[in-house]
Amino acid sequence: MTIVAIIIILLMALLGAPLFVVILAATMLGFLSADVDLAIIAAELYRLAETPLLLALPLFTFAGYILSESNTSTRIIRLTRVFFGWLPSGLAVVSLVACAVFTAFTGASGITIVALGALLLPALIQEGYQEKFSLGLVTTTGSLGLLLPPSIPLILYGIIVQQMELGQKFTLPELFMAGILPALLMIVLLALWAAWTSRHLPLRRGAFSAAEAVAAVKEAAWELPLPVFIVVGIFGGFLTISEVAAVTALYVMLVETIVYKEIKAQHLIKVITDSMQMVGGILLILGVSLAFTNYLVDAQIPMHLFEWVSANVDSKLTFLMLLNVFLLILGAILDIFSALVIVVPLIVPIALNYGVHPVHLGVIFLANMQIGYFTPPVGMNLFIASYRFNKPITELYQATIPFMLILLLAVLIITYVPWLSTWFIR
Structure with a gap:
């Protein structure tokens, strides 16, 4: 049976x-x-409902959906272009920064490609960048913000690991801080690559304009406080994660509906519905996954898995290398939310036994998932970009390979230099 x-x-x-x-x-x-007794499944769902961090998930998701439906993407590009566009390969740097910020707040790499890609790809080609380079840049940078607060995958990882009660505690603000330096490392390496590959191209660079800077800041003045809410509220210790999420959601709704008037009342209802359907799906998967994790622990499956790994992998360095290979393959065949709820409960106990801090593991996990978004043959961003830009999928494979290699280098640095993720943990 x-x-x-x-x-x-x-x-x-x-x-x-x-x-x-x-x-x-x-x-x-x-x-x-x-x-x-199957009642334990309902008990796990109830335990999830009592998680203090859980409230932040729907609120940040709602705020991200509103930002993705407004003209925030246009204002972000204008703002970043003013302050970074005068640099060598300035528009490439603008693309990196703008996509990272937009993905961090919307929590969705695909939305970034759709919303910002239509603006950035023609601009990059018009400025003199090769089409292949431009396609690769726009396709790969859509996932850069997954390590930056208030990334939804970061929050979800924190909820899952804290529910496991493994004894090595950490806070969500610590997890937010852990992703900042690795994300900056990725952006800097890609910016250096962009400058090197375009060094002989006749790019058109504009000089810094104080008047344009004032105009861009003025246009985005109502959205600029958003990072301040997070940095001051969370890292300053003035607000909890849930309170910051509530303030962010309320502020974004008021700004986009009343100040900018880009989202009408009728459309706001649709945004609320779509965002909560997304959250409902995540929570349903998360709830049954935690129950499944409970069964795995009772059956001592993580322990048996660890014993098998220990018998075949004799060092932490080898384990981390194999973990990266596994996560890259996983990221190519599963979306990030499914990968989080299915795999994290299995690998966290094993990683802890090898001396890997759960915060460091979370950064490694999400850094690999970023690359998985555009790893052939089934990386999700490849298909989104193929549809959005009307390009053959094979052309996108070729365009993204150099960027993938750069980000793989970044992942190796992040993996074997844990200080980048844990420098603030005593």
Whole structure:
């Protein structure tokens, strides 16, 4: 009977059943085979509902959806172009910074490609960059902001690991701080690559204009306080994560609907509906995944997995290298939310036994997921960019390879120099 049930669950997954249904079925099968009351699944859902950090997830998601539906992307590009456009390969740097900021607040790499790509790709080509380079830049930079606060994947990782109660505690502000230097490292390495590859191109660079700077700041004046809310509120210790999320969501809604008037009341209802459907899906998957994690722990599967890994991997350095390979493959075949809820409960206990701090592991995980977004053959950003720019997928494969190699170098540095992620942890 158990074998038949496993085959049915596998068929459900292959036929495209919702992820939460597959995980829930596997969880129920596991508990039934262990003679455990299925009420424990409801208990896990209730425990999730009591998580203090949980409130931040829908609020930041709502704020990100509003920003993605307004003209914030245009204002971000204008602002970054004023202050970075005069640099060598200035527009490439503008693309890197603008995409990272936009993804950090919207939490979605694909939205960044759709919203900013239409503006940046023609501008890059018009300024003199080669089309192949421009395609690769826009496709790869869409995921850069996943390590920057208030990234939704960062929050989700924090919730999952804290629910596991592994004994090595950390706060979400610490996780936010951990991603800043690695994200900056990626941006700097890509900027240096852009400057090197375009050194012989006849690029048109504009001089810094104080008048344009004032105009750009004035245009985005109502959105500029958003990073301040996070930096001062969270890192200054004045507000909790949930309070910052509430302030951000309320402020963004008022600014985009009343001040800029870019989102009408009717459209606001649709934004609320879409964002909460997204959150509902995440929470449903997260709830049943935590129940599944409970079963895995009871069945000592992480312990058996660790024993197997320990018998075959004799050093922390080797483990980290294999972990990176595994995560890169994972990122190419799974979306980031599915990867978080399925894989994190398995790899965190193993990583802790190798002496990897959970904060450092979170940065490694998300840094690899960033690259997975555009890893052939099925990286999600490749297909989004192919559709958005009407280009063959094979052309995007070729365009993104140099950027992938640069970011792989960054991942190796992030992996083997843990100080970049844990410098503030005593």
